[in-house]
Amino acid sequence: MLNSISIKNFRCFDNFRIDGFKNINLIGGLNNSGKTALLETLLLSVYPSPKTISLLRQFRNENNELIEKATEKIWNNFFYNQEKNNTIQIVSKNTDQQISTLEIHTTKDIETFLKNITSNTINAKEFSNLLNSKFSDTLSLNLKGNTQQQDFDYFLLPNKEEKNIGTMGNYPKGFVSPPFLHAALRLDDSQLSNLYSLAKENKKVQQLNEMLHLLDNTIIGSEIDAPGGEPVIKILLENDQSFPLAMFGDAIRKVTELMLILLNTSNGIFFIDEIENGIHFTKHKDLWNKLFQVIDKNDIQIFATSHSAEMIRAFNEVAYEHYPSQAMYFEMSRSPKTQQIIVNSMDMEMLNYQILTHKTYRGE
Amino acid sequence: MPKTLIIIEDDSDKHVFEAIIRHIKLQNSLSVIDTPTNTDWKAVADESNVDQPTALIRALKSLLNDISKEKYDKVGIIRDLDDKAKQEKLSLINNALQEAYPNQSQKLSDTNELVPFTFEQNPTGTLLTVHFACHFVSYDGRGEIEDLLKAIKTKPSPIADCIDKHLPECLQMTEEELREKDLVKLWFNHYQRYDTLPENQRKSPYTTMGHIMTQRTDLFDFDRNIEELNELKQFLQKMS
Numbered sequence: 040m041l042n043s044i045s046i047k048n049f050r051c052f053d054n055f056r057i058d059g060f061k062n063i064n065l066i067g068g069l070n071n072s073g074k075t076a077l078l079e080t081l082l083l084s085v086y087p088s089p090k091t092i093s094l095l096r097q098f099r100n101e102n103n104e105l106i107e108k109a110t111e112k113i114w115n116n117f118f119y120n121q122e123k124n125n126t127i128q129i130v131s132k133n134t135d136q137q138i139s140t141l142e143i144h145t146t147k148d149i150e151t152f153l154k155n156i157t158s159n160t161i162n163a164k165e166f167s168n169l170l171n172s173k174f175s176d177t178l179s180l181n182l183k184g185n186t187q188q189q190d191f192d193y194f195l196l197p198n199k200e201e202k203n204i205g206t207m208g209n210y211p212k213g214f215v216s217p218p219f220l221h222a223a224l225r226l227d228d229s230q231l232s233n234l235y236s237l238a239k240e241n242k243k244v245q246q247l248n249e250m251l252h253l254l255d256n257t258i259i260g261s262e263i264d265a266p267g268g269e270p271v272i273k274i275l276l277e278n279d280q281s282f283p284l285a286m287f288g289d290a291i292r293k294v295t296e297l298m299l300i301l302l303n304t305s306n307g308i309f310f311i312d313e314i315e316n317g318i319h320f321t322k323h324k325d326l327w328n329k330l331f332q333v334i335d336k337n338d339i340q341i342f343a344t345s346h347s348a349e350m351i352r353a354f355n356e357v358a359y360e361h362y363p364s365q366a367m368y369f370e371m372s373r374s375p376k377t378q379q380i381i382v383n384s385m386d387m388e389m390l391n392y393q394i395l396t397h398k399t400y401r402g403e
Numbered sequence: 404m405p406k407t408l409i410i411i412e413d414d415s416d417k418h419v420f421e422a423i424i425r426h427i428k429l430q431n432s433l434s435v436i437d438t439p440t441n442t443d444w445k446a447v448a449d450e451s452n453v454d455q456p457t458a459l460i461r462a463l464k465s466l467l468n469d470i471s472k473e474k475y476d477k478v479g480i481i482r483d484l485d486d487k488a489k490q491e492k493l494s495l496i497n498n499a500l501q502e503a504y505p506n507q508s509q510k511l512s513d514t515n516e517l518v519p520f521t522f523e524q525n526p527t528g529t530l531l532t533v534h535f536a537c538h539f540v541s542y543d544g545r546g547e548i549e550d551l552l553k554a555i556k557t558k559p560s561p562i563a564d565c566i567d568k569h570l571p572e573c574l575q576m577t578e579e580e581l582r583e584k585d586l587v588k589l590w591f592n593h594y595q596r597y598d599t600l601p602e603n604q605r606k607s608p609y610t611t612m613g614h615i616m617t618q619r620t621d622l623f624d625f626d627r628n629i630e631e632l633n634e635l636k637q638f639l640q641k642m643s
Contacts, residue, residue, distance in 0.1 A: 054526075375472070376473060379527045381524055381526070381527060382525055383472075389464065389468075393468070396462075396465070398465055398469075399468070399472075402472075
């Protein structure tokens with residue numbers, strides 16, 4: 040389980056440190072106070088790979104035109120104040136005191152990397168792409184460090200397609216991308232079906248069905264169907280009808296994805312951005328109850344962000360009563376004088392006090 | 404801009420203190436001052452347990468969040484002296500401060516004195532200085548805000564005085580008991596309601612503390628030369 044992280048020169052963090060993580064960590068705060076950036080940093084720290092970097096660009100909807108028109112600027116947004124000549128440093132520590140390090144910098148020195156190529160760091164397709172690339176004057180991103188006692192050294196070329204070297208992500212079994220629930224981007228049918236099949240194999244679908252029933256009591260189950268050859272998830276209703284998941288609203292689709300990621304993330308870390316999006320406030324407590332139940336059984340750590348007072352209050356109500364030692368709340372804001380990002384860590388008793396006494400807890 | 408936080412015992416007390424602040428500012432600037440905007444008030448009930456004033460400790464711990472956000476540069480704590488000695492009350496405040504901020508070694512050695520406490524902002528490491536001070540409300544050895552208000556009343560108070568005079572005797576006959584602090588609160592209520600309001604106005608909103616301390620301040624003489632009032636005014640002036 041992650042216990043702390045320190046960050047230098049990444050996104051909006053010039054020099055930032057946060058510690059005291061628990062099993063479920065909820066991050067609240069004002070807009071532009073670094074909540075999502077913190078989630079991204081944690082993700083990158085756990086899965087330091089070129090694929091994760093590409094995914095972060097996709098999350099931020101970064102324009103691929105840059106790759107063709109302004110290659111020099113492609114990595115700018117990863118660096119604090121867009122100073123791409125600095126080095127990003129991310130160091131995380133887990134509760135067993137194991138340290139993971141990650142250093143990221145831009146470079147044009149691809150020769151060093153080429154000298155160290157082995158069949159372990161690059162596959163045939165990637166090598167072929169590399170030979171076809173014009174990288175003599177290309178600004179690459181180098182990711183170097185150590186995680187889970189393994190050294191890594193990746194180069195990421197500014198290619199539009201997945202032509203990057205060392206794209207392996209080491210994501211959990213069944214995942215083609217890391218366990219990260221984006222605020223708006225949803226997994227496609229194929230990815231969801233894979234996760235569903237895996238959950239079914241491990242006899243965990245019942246927990247998904249229970250959660251969907253809590254959201255809508257006319258839902259009695261779910262199944263995989265492949266009417267046109269491509270497998271899709273179908274939701275079963277109490278009137279014996281069933282509909283593809285895509286026919287349902289935001290909440291059902293989002294919670295299905297959330298539960299499928301969660302149920303397949305044993306011994307891992309799950310990231311959820313803007314957890315409240317699309318979910319009616321009367322269901323917030325049900326969701327937290329389910330999350331706490333599942334992480335308890337499967338040794339999962341969760342990092343989630345939220346803007347919503349209702350979602351934060353529901354988190355506190357559930358955790359304060361049943362799981363006080365497993366939850367922590369982090370309030371992020373900016374110093375009025377220096378605009379640097381600051382953070383207040385609150386255990387469930389303190390958060391409860393802030394809520395009951397109408398004190399601030401969302402960065403106000 | 405950093406503000407002042409004043410921790411008080413009861414929400415209604417703030418109206419009295421705000422009236423005094425307005426009065427001081429009016430004297431100083433000769434212009435009409437609205438409700439002071441630079442001061443936040445937080446009501447935390449008083450506690451008798453000197454060693455473990457739980458509510459105050461929790462309020463002070465919670466304050467760390469606001470301090471971290473650079474919201475306050477002064478924090479005042481006003482308590483009624485009740486029937487306690489000043490040193491006993493002071494140790495209650497210091498115990499609460501020590502419990503809430505174990506890394507701080509400073510103590511409040513006296514009332515009405517601003518003492519700097521330094522806190523480290525997380526994770527920037529910026530040192531933030533917040534001045535703490537406390538004040539105990541009392542008049543002539545009795546420790547309620549109403550004791551002080553009674554001492555500076557400006558209007559005749561025959562009804563309040565009559566009830567105040569005969570109530571203890573009556574209570575004794577019925578074997579009921581009221582503390583001195585309850586009796587003075589009753590006096591205050593009778594004074595502002597029955598001695599100074601026409602019959603058709605003896606109801607809310609005319610009788611709320613907020614209304615009294617903004618619309619009916621002529622019931623009290625905030626300029627009266629009383630040591631305890633002067634000390635309270637000095638405290639509020641230091642905090643603003």
